[in-house]
Amino acid sequence: MSKTFAVIGDPIDHSLSPNIHSAAFRELNLDCSYIAYKISKGELKEGIESLKKIKIDGFNVTIPHKIEMMKYLDKTDESCSLIGAVNTVTNTEGILKGYNTDMEGFLDPFKKKNLRVRGTKILLLGAGGAARAIVAGFAKEKAKHITIANRTLEKANNLAQFANTIGLDTKVINIENVENDLGQYNIIVNATSIGLKNETSPISLESMRPKTIVYDIVYLPMNTDFLKKGKEREGIVIYGYEMLLGQAVRAFEIWHNIEAPYNAMKKALLGGV
Ligand SMILES: NC(=O)c1ccc[n+]([C@@H]2O[C@H](COP(=O)([O-])OP(=O)(O)OC[C@H]3O[C@@H](n4cnc5c(N)ncnc54)[C@H](OP(=O)(O)O)[C@@H]3O)[C@@H](O)[C@H]2O)c1
Structure with missing residues (x-):
């Protein structure tokens, strides 16, 4: 029987997820479709009800619903409850289960490139929703220290508290005061x-x-000014699309229970960037 998947959020027009998942369906000859469905802030409850009505098989969740969506789940997996945000949902006869594949997606390039995280010292710029999944990923891989640099210190402090509770040695600074001593860090995100x-x-x-x-x-863009500067300084570069691909691959495998066609998905993504 044909299956339907979606990504929900707002804005959603430029989401690359429909391209990535549709390429995987084509590659594996799966009778599935994947749509982008705009649900604005404040309309999540109604949006979820309509998805249930059409018996959606699963969906991705993006800005601004990743945290609020937690309220509408019947079950959560470990990563989802740890991070407190959801980006992938399965629907089994009306029972919604949430996962967070951003954490594994973020770690995926380190694994693929054999880059060590254990024991490293990290500078993390930003303390928003994605930063939380990243902190959880670094804790999972046993990084040694993380300095969180953000414009709004309150958010950085909250994130540092979370980092401490999951075993990371942490420091907080204002993003404007970062510049002087980057030589101490192994990884800058x-x-x-x-x-x-x-x-x-x-x-x-x-x-x-x-x-x-x-x-x-x-x-988007793939080559940000941050990465260009990193290349000029002979850094080892990891692109944002690698995380995007990593989280999509994990979501695919949760929904379909088969290995995702990584190369076909990558080709679709890079073709669209
Ligand atoms: N590659 C992937 O798979 C992937 C996955 C998730 C997200 N992302 C991308 O990651 C980015 C962050 O996502 P998010 O969900 O964490 O967003 P978010 O929760 O809105 O957080 C945004 C972060 O950026 C900071 N910021 C924004 N404008 C700034 C400025 N002008 N000066 C200094 N700091 C500024 C914010 O600082 P304040 O706290 O001070 O506001 C905050 O730390 C987005 O571009 C998103 O597209 C990529």
Whole structure:
């Protein structure tokens, strides 16, 4: 029987998820479709009801619903309850179960490239929703220390508290005071939304060491100014699309219980960037 999947959020027009999942269906000859469904802030409850009515098989959740969606789940997996946000949902005869594949998606490029996280010192720029999944991922992989740099210190402090409770040594600074001593970090992650509109990198990266891992989770444009600066300093670059692909692959495998066609999904994604 034909199955239907969706991504819900607002804005949703430019979501790359329909392309990625549809390419996987084509590659594996699956009788499935995947749609982008706009649900605005404040309309989540009604939106979920209509998805249940059409017997949606599963859906991804994106901005602004990742946290609020937790209220409408009947079950949660471990990553979802740890992070307190959901990006992937299964619907089994009306029972909604939530997962968070952002954490594994974020870690995926480290695994694929054999890059070590254990024992590292990290600088994380940003303290929003995505940063929380990233902190959980670093704790899972036993990083040693994380400095959280954000514009709004209250948010950074909240995130640091979460990081502490899951075993990370943590420090908080204002993003404007980061510049001086980047040489101490093994990994620098941009988890702010700076770059989406082609803005200049949130920090200059001048003092970073060569071979520092420079990871931008912004995926459009692919070559953000942050990553360009990282390359100039001979950093090891990880692109935002790699995380996007990682979380989509995990979501696919949760829904279909078969190995995802990584290369076909990657091709669809890069073709669209
Ligand atoms: N590659 C992927 O798979 C993937 C997955 C998830 C998200 N993302 C991308 O990651 C980015 C962040 O997503 P999110 O869900 O965490 O968003 P969010 O919750 O809205 O957080 C945005 C973060 O960016 C900071 N920020 C925004 N504008 C800023 C500015 N002008 N100066 C300094 N800091 C600024 C915010 O600081 P304040 O706290 O001070 O406001 C906050 O830390 C988005 O671009 C999203 O598309 C990518």
